[in-house]
């Protein structure tokens with residue numbers, strides 16, 4: 240089997256968590272599986288890729304561009320993974336991305352006929368987004384939520400651990416009624432629930448290769464993209480004396496960014512903060528909305544003296560405002576912990592150009 244699946248879905252829906260869980264599940268029971276993290280930063284280390292590798296998953300990254308526009312690079316990566324004995328490879332796309340059905344699936348099929356087995360085009364959604372869509376409260380992001388779902392052969396309602404049975408059934412029914420072309424499954428990537436069904440759907444199913452009209456590049460697309468920005472920062476934090484609590488530091492950093500974004504009247508669909516120390520211990524926190532709590536995704540087990548940090552943020556916020564808020568948070572929080580920072584990389588991107 241040389242199966243390839245695109246895992247799409249909005250920022251914070253759980254693509255990375257799901258790919259990590261599936262990579263582990265499939266590798267333990269069925270055959271070697273690998274994941275690819277994709278995002279737009281130029282020559283950056285992605286927090287998702289580093290996190291997956293630190294966690295022991297077979298993982299790699301494609302950066303500088305959406306995989307939509309690098310068919311050759313993607314095909315080369317897939318070939319080398321299949322040569323190494325991997326059978327199932329999954330790649331995400333940037334969380335605000337649409338169009339991978341046309342650009343990736345049809346691109347691979349046309350340029351490399353018969354070379355790759357394409358799994359059902361898979362789109363993750365979390366309960367909060369279903370709620371927004373059900374209420375018609377998607378606002379300026381509604382186009383993206385809807386266009387992503389329109390592309391799906393397989394819609395995966397993730398984070399079902401947050402739902403009771405009644406609500407889960409109601410969400411599944413709503414998704415089936417509104418996206419009748421897609422198969423709909425429920426999972427909890429965090430708890431590992433529903434992975435068997437998802438693994439089977441990807442390995443046994445095939446892509447429909449439908450060509451839905453999602454209005455790619457049109458007014459609604461441009462309007463939704465215009466407000467979005469990304470920021471990538473990589474730095475080292477060294478404490479001058481004794482040690483410090485890496486978990487508290489990451490939590491304070493994410494809280495400071497959240498407060499800054501809130502005060503500026505902006506939104507942050509996803510802030511990822513990953514840090515690791517020379518011995519291999521690591522911690523990660525995630526913030527998926529200014530109205531939500533910061534989540535500790537992985538805790539440092541021991542106090543730290545020297546950490547490398549990757550901060551990746553996707554926001555509905557002008558790129559320069561996002562950068563100023565994050566820089567302010569880095570400075571104030573490092574003062575609190577008496578850290579000396581060395582910034583290796585900082586890149587801000589405005590999606591609207």
Ligand SMILES: Nc1nc2c(ncn2[C@@H]2O[C@H](COP(=O)(O)OP(=O)(O)OP(=O)(O)O)[C@@H](O)[C@H]2O)c(=O)[nH]1
Nearest residue numbers: 250251252253254255256334398427428429509525
């Ligand atoms: N409760 C719950 N939380 C989850 C689940 N899956 C993911 N999360 C959390 O949701 C947040 C976002 O998950 P990610 O996997 O990073 O989401 P993503 O889709 O990769 O996000 P982007 O890379 O920004 O597009 C993290 O805090 C995860 O721990 C789940 O099944 N249940």
Ligand SMILES: [Mg+2]
Nearest residue numbers: 254255256287
């Ligand atoms: Mg991710």
